[in-house]
Amino acid sequence: MEFFDSLPMHWLAVTTLYESLKDMRQLPAILCRGYGYADGLFAPGKWDNPDFGFTVDVPVALSDRLNKRFTASWAQAKTFKSRISFEVRTALLVLARLATIVLFWTRDLTVLQMIAVLAVQQLAISPLSLVPSFAWSMTDADLRVSHHLVFAVLSAVWYALVPPEWADMLSLTITFEFCLGYFLLDLGVCAYLTLFGKSAANRAVVPPLKALATSVVWGSLTSRTYPFVLCALMHGTKVNFALLAIDAALSATLRCAALVESVTKISPFSIQYVAHRLIHLPNFYDHGHRTHHGILESNSTRRASRG
Numbered sequence: 578m579e580f581f582d583s584l585p586m587h588w589l590a591v592t593t594l595y596e597s598l599k600d601m602r603q604l605p606a607i608l609c610r611g612y613g614y615a616d617g618l619f620a621p622g623k624w625d626n627p628d629f630g631f632t633v634d635v636p637v638a639l640s641d642r643l644n645k646r647f648t649a650s651w652a653q654a655k656t657f658k659s660r661i662s663f664e665v666r667t668a669l670l671v672l673a674r675l676a677t678i679v680l681f682w683t684r685d686l687t688v689l690q691m692i693a694v695l696a697v698q699q700l701a702i703s704p705l706s707l708v709p710s711f712a713w714s715m716t717d718a719d720l721r722v723s724h725h726l727v728f729a730v731l732s733a734v735w736y737a738l739v740p741p742e743w744a745d746m747l748s749l750t751i752t753f754e755f756c757l758g759y760f761l762l763d764l765g766v767c768a769y770l771t772l773f774g775k776s777a778a779n780r781a782v783v784p785p786l787k788a789l790a791t792s793v794v795w796g797s798l799t800s801r802t803y804p805f806v807l808c809a810l811m812h813g814t815k816v817n818f819a820l821l822a823i824d825a826a827l828s829a830t831l832r833c834a835a836l837v838e839s840v841t842k843i844s845p846f847s848i849q850y851v852a853h854r855l856i857h858l859p860n861f862y863d864h865g866h867r868t869h870h871g872i873l874e875s876n877s878t879r880r881a882s883r884g
């Protein structure tokens with residue numbers, strides 16, 4: 578089975594990731610603060626201000642070491658002989674995602690839970706996506722850890738102080754309809770920004786209809802259908818928007834994430850940089866990232882980030 582053949586490649590990915598992240602910790606402290614909210618580095622408008630700037634000294638030895646390591650990993654990754662072609666692999670992944678969507682419409686909780694199990698098929702079809710997926714999921718690990726820490730405290734205080742009949746006035750339970758609504762909203766926002774985006778940069782990249790249609794189909798199948806899988810995992814979870822609003826007003830999660838970064842000396846940018854180089858290694862690329870680069874824009878938040 579391809580998964581077992583690929584085990585040495587997994588080891589290669591783990592060691593490349595580990596050693597490179599160790600190097601990234603040597604970066605000047607100011608570059609190790611992705612959510613550097615507390616020191617105002619990412620205050621709104623800061624980067625647009627022509628007078629804003631800072632200088633850092635990055636040791637050349639560090640970039641040399643990183644580049645050398647990736648050149649070595651590149652040569653080794655090339656030696657892996659894939660049994661499944663990129664086209665067949667893509668077809669299998671698409672079939673699995675389509676099955677997820679079809680099952681989603683049953684609206685049966687047991688079937689929804691089966692979808693979560695079905696999502697694991699990715700490792701049989703694209704085994705080399707395992708370590709890069711894990712690395713990518715670590716990108717905002719500090720934010721997630723902080724979210725859980727902050728929300729544990731916030732909810733404890735909220736539900737202790739607010740009368741029960743008021744406490745959940747702004748709460749919403751994640752259901753089939755919630756996920757479907759999210760999917761449609763994302764699709765709509767994406768379409769709006771693509772066709773009527775205000776900024777010149779956005780309008781300039783409106784592609785020809787055929788390219789746009791291709792991207793809508795591929796983008797929907799890869800990124801936009803995640804809510805269907807997530808729905809399976811989060812069905813029944815209660816989201817309290819009042820707590821989200823308090824957190825946003827206090828920037829509590831962001832402040833906590835900045836603290837985690839200053840302690841670990843690993844920023845989302847370091848992880849993203851290393852993980853991205855990892856998924857561009859030969860063979861790894863075909864297992865999880867090649868399709869992404871064929872898509873123009875995959876969801877509304879990416880679209881919005883273009884202005």
Ligand SMILES: [Zn+2]
Nearest residue numbers: 853857866870
């Ligand atoms: Zn890429």
